[in-house]
Amino acid sequence: MSTATMEAPAAPALAPSTTATVVTGIGVAAPNGLGAEAWWAAVLRGESGIRRLTRFDASGYPVRIAGEVPGFLDEEHLPSRLLTQTDRVTRLSLVAAKEALDDSGTDPADLPAYSAGVVTASSAGGFEFGQRELQELWSKGGQYVSAYQSFAWFYAVNTGQISIRHGLRGSSGVVVSEQAGGLDAVAHARRQIRKGARVMITGGVDSGLCPWGWAAHLAGGGxxxxEDPAAAYLPFAAEATGHVVGEGGALFVLEDAAAARARGAAVYGTIAGYAATFDGPGTPRLVDAARIALADAGVRPDEIDVVFADAAGERDADRAEAAALTEVFGACGVPVTAPKSMTGRLLAGGASLDLAAALFAVRDQVIPPTTGTARPADDCPVDLVTVTRTGIRLRHALVLARGRGGFNSAAVVSAPA
Structure with missing residues (x-):
């Protein structure tokens, strides 16, 4: 896992937390909904955001569909001074961060100096901004390259711009572990809360829907x-042929549980457990991540009421995940869902969006569906949720994520006490 950390200057010592870390705010930008509540309503309806690419002409490419965030007009959300220095991924991140802060009822100006920070995950950085400036370089010359290229492409730029816009001067950083990044960032933020930070903004948002980004996606394989958006991405299905790429993700406000209660904040749920492992040669370790996360949360496998799967949409990877789930829970031993079937895989934004879905699920006591896949393959013995399930008790949810190169992460979300 690659991490970059931006430590605040000498700051007053903060008292370590002795209580749980809770989520008090959620912001979402997703292919099937801009804004957390709009997205969640679409998820429960089984509404997909996967469609033909419109952000650039993809007619000459072998893949022409993706999950694009709909109705996002940059100038409606950000001042012009920020538009000139930011990539689309940063603009989406800034909007999600503001929504999360507003949702939590937190005003950073009311907090002690250096008591609030940002930890985000990123995989691609500002791909579209970088492509544009490279075009300027090769077609016109170096004098036409924007000075903002020096940072707008960087994978830490979302953390930096969020912290600047909201005056968050506490310990901040960025995590790079591909699809697993969204969970890893939340874990780093939880660590800061335990050390005494008052508020942390965390999660992941990614976007690489431009010709340069598309070339990277295609080169990566999978x-x-x-061409049919409804049949392209089928997690755990016998007909699975790979995944669809999307953009977006989710950002959260994390707080110490006692502090959140003291100010009367509404709580979505608790980040009760987390673990990360790395695959060895021929040794997948997703099952270890799941077990360690459960142990960290202090819950047994039979206390997990739903799993939000990584859901690669590739036959070998799906079989491996199903085997890990069977090892922990038994064959078809727990409901499994993959709402990312409606958005595509969002790189660092994917796991954080699943975490948001888990938090809404325990809030509303409902399991969202997996779309596309009618039934799992015989070699994937999972209780796949394909129609929204209600009338069940949701106490704890397990979220799984795997990143290219061997990253595995798992997080347990618990309903508020």
Whole structure:
């Protein structure tokens, strides 16, 4: 896991937390909804945001569909001074961060200096901004390259711009572990809360829907070439042919539980457990991440009421995840869902969006569906939720994520006490 940390200057010592870390705010930008509540309503309806690419002409590429955030007009959300220095991924991140802060009822100006920070996950950085400036360089010359290129492409730029815009001067950082990054960032933020930070903004948002980004996605392999958006990404299905790429993600406000209660904040849930492992040669370790996360949360496998799966949409990877789930819970031993089937895989934004879904699920006591897949393959013995389930008790949810290169992460979300 690659991390970059931006430590605040000498600051007053903060008292370590002795209580749980809770989520008090959520902001979402997703292909099937801009804004947390709009997105969640679409998820429960089984509404997909996967469709033909419109952000650039993809007609000459073997893959022409993706999950694009709909109705996002940059100038409606950000001042012009920020538009000139930011990539689309940073603009989406700034909007999600503001929504999360507003949702939590937190005003950073009311907090002690250096008591609030930001930890985000990123995989691609500002791909579209970088492409544009490279075009300027090669077509016109170096004098036409924006000075903002020096940081707008960087994978830490979302953390920096969020912290600047909201005056968050506490310990901050960025995590790079591909699809697992969204959970890893939240874990780093939880660590800061335990050390005494009052508020942390965390999660992941990614976007690389431009020709340069698309070339990287294609080179990475694993993309489905099926042209029908409804049939291209089928997690755990016998017909699975790969995944669809999307943009977006979710950001959260984390607080100490006692402090949140003291100010009367509404709580979505608790980040009760977390673990990360790394695959060895021929040794997948997703199952270890799941077990360690459960142990960290202090819950047994039979106390997990739903799993939000990584859901690669590739036959070998799906079989491996199903095997890990079977080892922990038994065959079809726990409901499993993959709402990312409606958005595509969002790189660092994917796991954080699943975490948001888990938090809403325990809030509303409902399990959202997996779309596309009618039934799991025989070699994937999972209780796949394909129609929204209600009338069940949700105490704890497990979120799983795997990143390219061997990253595995798992997080347990618990309903508020």
């Amino acid at each position: 993309l489905s070439t099926v």
